[in-house]
Amino acid sequence: MEFLDFTNLTAVQEYEAFVESHGGSFMQSVRWCGVKRNWFHEAIISRDGQGKIRASCLVLIKKFLPPFKSFLYSPRGPVWDYQDHGAFRDLLLGLEALSKKYHAYSCKLDPLVEESDQEKIYALRAAGLSFAPWQPDDSTIQCRNNYILELDGRTEEELLCSFKSKCRYNIRLAQRKGVTCRAYGKERLGDFQKLMEETRTRDGFQARSRGYFARMMDALGSHCRLYLCEYQGRPLSGAICVQYGRRTCYVYGASSNTGRELMPNYLMQWEMIRWAVKSGCEVYDFQGVPYWYDPEHPNYGVYRFKTGFNGRLAVYAGEFTQVFARHYKAAFDCALKCVGYQKLL
Known part of the structure; x- marks a missing residue:
């Protein structure tokens, strides 16, 4: 030792x-x-x-x-x-x-x-x-309850076909409407933090500071990406995603109260899954789905959204x-x- x-x-x-x-x-x-x-x-x-x-x-x-x-x-x-x-x-x-x-x-x-x-x-x-x-x-x-998508060496096309039909429709709707999703550096953390504060106010959870996210991106380097979905130059949703050890993890996410009908969150998840596939990862980890078993709990909608990608529940x-x-x-x-x-x- x-x-x-x-x-x-x-x-x-x-x-x-x-x-x-x-x-x-x-x-x-x-x-x-x-x-x-x-x-x-x-x-x-x-x-x-x-x-x-x-x-x-x-x-x-x-x-x-x-x-x-x-x-x-x-x-x-x-x-x-x-x-x-x-x-x-x-x-x-x-x-x-x-x-x-x-x-x-x-x-x-x-x-x-x-x-x-x-x-x-x-x-x-x-x-x-x-x-x-x-x-x-x-x-x-x-969190003991995660939702994961096992990639199993499948291509992007094979994975997309495996998603539930409504999920595929929402991804394509976002693309048709002109929503874009790209990876950025720390220069866009201000936009992400605004989305995070909006989400915190709406959903009532504790939010990390901009400084914390900056430390993540500095410390994890190329393992960490900031994704932003935008429509006509306006940020609609964002995520901090980490790739390490053959696993890509959706660690933090935030979204605006407006533009939800454009389905940016579906497109954002799809782009992060594509990164996982291109990098040869074995698992895409949507991370926590606490209280997934309680349809009356406020977090249940998060679980329902993630199930559209047709993965599986992993209870640790x-x-x-x-x-x-x-x-x-x-x-x-x-x-x-x-x-x-x-x-x-």
Whole structure:
């Protein structure tokens, strides 16, 4: 077991190559540390007998004011072969070492493991991690319910034909009406932020700042794109999209209250899916669909919209916890929920 030297470019490149080639999330990339500047960060590495990386775990560390302890979090981590128990023991030893270094009371991990994959869940629990089989939508840091489109090597034409007829119609309607969708740099973040504020006011959710989106684009570089749909020079919708580890993720989206009849959101999703296909990705991830099972919930419309692309629901197992100071955990978890994980993150 070792810790990544972030100042060693060769070591960082080796780490990145491992995470990407093993389908790791962009939140397990070293680049993600540049976005989460209000956190400390470490990366644990396990090597095989030939010296090659066999497992990794990027860890974000939130320090609280003295004399309080810190909180460790591995977003969508770790990355490893679930049958390699020795590699995972190495990662757990690394977490133990970090808990001592940063006086952490616990660590949360939320790997990309679906709740139906009992073999992987068993491996994590057998290693000694705490796990609740059912975790409510609003109790986890990352959304447990995602909508994904498995690309399966299909061409753009094959994918378009696989969409529901109304979805195909709306994509073509936007094109016929003259709506355009293009990828831009940070120079258009002002337009995106205006759309985000409009969406926040309409739908009542917390919105990230323009500075946060700028950090994302700077840190993730060519992995991150800003898409904008426009009609006659007027922005109608926008999205921040990230491509990493053979997966393209629709991370943030916003839309105007006007021009909705022009169906810009359908065209925007289609253009981001086309980027995924051209880049050889295996999955296009529409990301969260919380409360997809409740037609009366305000978020249900998001789920209904995404189903038009004829993907599938991916329900992840949720969070696994390693506790280092049990008497602190209950109090801190309660405090974090009161503050809100999104404000923390």
